[in-house]
Amino acid sequence: MSIDRDLAGVRRIPEATVVRLPVYQRILAELGRAGVPTVSSELLAGLARVNAAKVRKDLSLLGSFGTRGTGYDTAFLLEQIELALGVDHDWPVVVVGIGNLGRALVNSAGFSSRGFRIAALFDTDPAVVGQQVGPAVVRDMATLADLAAQERAAIGVVATPSAAAQEVTDQLIGIGVRSILNFAPTVLTVPAGVLLRYVDLSIELQVMSFYLTRLPAADPPGVLAPIRSVGLTPPAPGEDAPAGPT
Amino acid sequence: MSIDRDLAGVRRIPEATVVRLPVYQRILAELGRAGVPTVSSELLAGLARVNAAKVRKDLSLLGSFGTRGTGYDTAFLLEQIELALGVDHDWPVVVVGIGNLGRALVNSAGFSSRGFRIAALFDTDPAVVGQQVGPAVVRDMATLADLAAQERAAIGVVATPSAAAQEVTDQLIGIGVRSILNFAPTVLTVPAGVLLRYVDLSIELQVMSFYLTRLPAADPPGVLAPIRSVGLTPPAPGEDAPAGPT
DNA sequence: CGATGTGAAATGCTTCACAGCA
DNA sequence: TGCTGTGAAGCATTTCACATCG
Numbered sequence: 190m191s192i193d194r195d196l197a198g199v200r201r202i203p204e205a206t207v208v209r210l211p212v213y214q215r216i217l218a219e220l221g222r223a224g225v226p227t228v229s230s231e232l233l234a235g236l237a238r239v240n241a242a243k244v245r246k247d248l249s250l251l252g253s254f255g256t257r258g259t260g261y262d263t264a265f266l267l268e269q270i271e272l273a274l275g276v277d278h279d280w281p282v283v284v285v286g287i288g289n290l291g292r293a294l295v296n297s298a299g300f301s302s303r304g305f306r307i308a309a310l311f312d313t314d315p316a317v318v319g320q321q322v323g324p325a326v327v328r329d330m331a332t333l334a335d336l337a338a339q340e341r342a343a344i345g346v347v348a349t350p351s352a353a354a355q356e357v358t359d360q361l362i363g364i365g366v367r368s369i370l371n372f373a374p375t376v377l378t379v380p381a382g383v384l385l386r387y388v389d390l391s392i393e394l395q396v397m398s399f400y401l402t403r404l405p406a407a408d409p410p411g412v413l414a415p416i417r418s419v420g421l422t423p424p425a426p427g428e429d430a431p432a433g434p435t
Numbered sequence: 436m437s438i439d440r441d442l443a444g445v446r447r448i449p450e451a452t453v454v455r456l457p458v459y460q461r462i463l464a465e466l467g468r469a470g471v472p473t474v475s476s477e478l479l480a481g482l483a484r485v486n487a488a489k490v491r492k493d494l495s496l497l498g499s500f501g502t503r504g505t506g507y508d509t510a511f512l513l514e515q516i517e518l519a520l521g522v523d524h525d526w527p528v529v530v531v532g533i534g535n536l537g538r539a540l541v542n543s544a545g546f547s548s549r550g551f552r553i554a555a556l557f558d559t560d561p562a563v564v565g566q567q568v569g570p571a572v573v574r575d576m577a578t579l580a581d582l583a584a585q586e587r588a589a590i591g592v593v594a595t596p597s598a599a600a601q602e603v604t605d606q607l608i609g610i611g612v613r614s615i616l617n618f619a620p621t622v623l624t625v626p627a628g629v630l631l632r633y634v635d636l637s638i639e640l641q642v643m644s645f646y647l648t649r650l651p652a653a654d655p656p657g658v659l660a661p662i663r664s665v666g667l668t669p670p671a672p673g674e675d676a677p678a679g680p681t
Numbered sequence: 682c683g684a685t686g687t688g689a690a691a692t693g694c695t696t697c698a699c700a701g702c703a
Numbered sequence: 704t705g706c707t708g709t710g711a712a713g714c715a716t717t718t719c720a721c722a723t724c725g
Binding site: 202207208210211212214215216236237238273274275276278280282288289290292293294296297298299300302304305343344351367368370374376382384386388389390391392393394395396397398399400401402404 | 524526550630637641
């Protein structure tokens with residue numbers, strides 16, 4: 190109750206921070222490619238459109254990686270963030286539902302990042318099964334169990350229609366998948382210990398609708414965060430960006 | 436500035452609540468179709484996988500729509516939520532970038548909801564321009580300005596590669612779009628007063644990676660883990676559950 | 682009696698402000 | 704001197720607990 194540290198010397202990391210880490214990661218990678226050797230919290234904050242104090246607090250939760258008077262070593266900080274995120278691990282991903290969305294996901298930049306490897310693609314449509322999509326051939330959903338014999342997938346992406354989502358999820362968990370990323374607009378039930386996240390277009394649209402009706406006067410937060418951030422543009426922290434991430 | 440009420444007698448609605456409203460909306464619509472006349476905060480909370488006190492607090496921010504001892508009238512509450520969300524308005528949506536992702540979005544359930552109407556689709560690829568996608572024919576991005584002459588789009592969806600996202604965003608804002616939903620994995624800059632939200636697959640994957648590395652030790656081969664009382668299920672913009680299907 | 686609506690407490694996150702180190 | 708790292712203040716959100724009312 191009192192101690193805020195886990196087994197290592199690292200503090201518990203708030204969800205809000207975890208969501209920002211990939212943003213920093215991406216910016217640092219870009220700065221690294223641009224040959225920028227060190228970054229100040231101010232610069233990083235400007236590029237990520239957040240408060241500099243927040244950047245420092247976020248990073249300090251991972252450890253003390255900066256140099257006073259100088260800033261953070263770009264490459265080193267990137268490394269530490271990736272370490273914290275665990276993207277140095279191998280995370281086999283299974284995608285179920287190879288419609289337009291599934292294809293978009295498989296071909297997206299998200300998967301080309303280190304760590305995330307397409308382990309297999311599944312669908313029930315005979316017209317789709319057997320097709321080459323991205324790096325893999327689509328398999329019949331009925332053969333899902335066969336995958337388990339080969340390897341343990343870490344992440345299951347559900348890109349099926351809502352009606353099939355729960356059943357698919359159950360099957361994924363059945364072969365040992367410990368985390369589910371759900372794109373179907375429906376609430377899923379998973380056993381305790383299984384991670385579950387949602388990405389939902391219609392919620393995004395409705396939230397925008399809400400703020401649009403209140404635009405003239407509203408002043409919601411202007412944070413950058415995937416999925417559930419909203420806001421009027423932040424008070425433009427300082428200046429523009431040298432090399433914005435592509 | 437000081438009072439916590441806006442022009443009507445309704446309190447300022449926290450972002451966190453706004454994100455949950457669409458979830459309640461979906462559940463209520465489903466319950467309505469199933470013929471359930473009234474809902475208690477407890478039932479609604481169960482279906483939305485949140486705390487009942489939170490449901491009551493959320494709903495009380497919109498007004499006092501419940502009946503003590505009974506609960507909320509399903510149809511009436513649904514109506515009030517949709518009113519608050521502003522989905523009764525007409526929100527013309529422009530989608531730019533009609534690749535797999537754009538197609539998936541256009542055909543998704545999100546757009547069939549009331550209020551969101553595809554105003555136009557744009558792409559630069561000559562092979563795509565002219566194609567019928569969903570309810571509209573894809574136009575050449577070069578003709579974007581022509582749209583402005585016809586009508587003012589409210590929401591711009593950016594589904595292009597990262598490299599084009601900022602330029603596309605600028606053009607959308609140029610024709611009067613006041614809110615941008617960005618699917619490209621890049622930080623965008625918009626003028627103050629323009630709403631901006633991000634949906635980013637690679638961030639989702641990295642967040643999962645983070646939690647996966649901290650999940651209690653993996654269950655040994657074969658055995659179903661007895662699992663601890665509360666699993667880490669990081670907060671997500673929840674979904675609803677249709678009445679009963681598996 | 683049962684379920685809402687809501688002050689007040691608890692928790693969590695953000696921002697401030699500055700000591701301290703390179 | 705410049706910039707990090709961080710206690711403490713300031714806000715926001717969640718949860719509690721119960722008066723209140725149909």
